Amino acid sequence: MIQTLQQQAAVPPVEKVVRSEDEWRARLSYTQYKVLREKATELPFSGQLTWNHDTGIYRCAACGQVIFQSNSKFDSGCGWPSFFQPIGTEAVSEQDDTSLGMFRIEVVCTGCGSHLGHLFPDGPMPTGMRYCINSAALSFEPTE
DSSP: OOOOOOTSSSOOOOSSOOHHHHHHOOOOHHHHHHHHHHHOOOTTTTTTTOOOOEOOOEEEETTEEEEEEEGEOEEEEEEOOESSSOOOOSSSSEEOGGGGSEEEEEEEEEETOOOOEEEEEEOOOTTTTTEEGGGGGEEEEEOO
């Protein structure tokens, strides 16, 4: 059974990860660094996890914090992995983003402050939300 955001137990963030930008550059691929640390967006339909339908958990590619479960992933057709809710209320934070001359809600990892993607109010029930997340911002851990 899929839990709504209100029913989920809070997932405590991993210990806060603080690194210098030089340390992040050394740990992340070029694309991961651009997305996670400089708030870039990967090209639509280019990410490895866009079409992943395996059972498991999605983690922040920078710090390893658990962000989403596979049972909240859906195909939105937008070209990026989409989820209708994070794994818990403590997994991500939301920040206003007025870049590019528009208003959006940025989704940020609470473990390390990395940019993950954006939140839109056009997702499926039970939340009606679409967490549009860069594939490069995530790692996937299969479970069975």
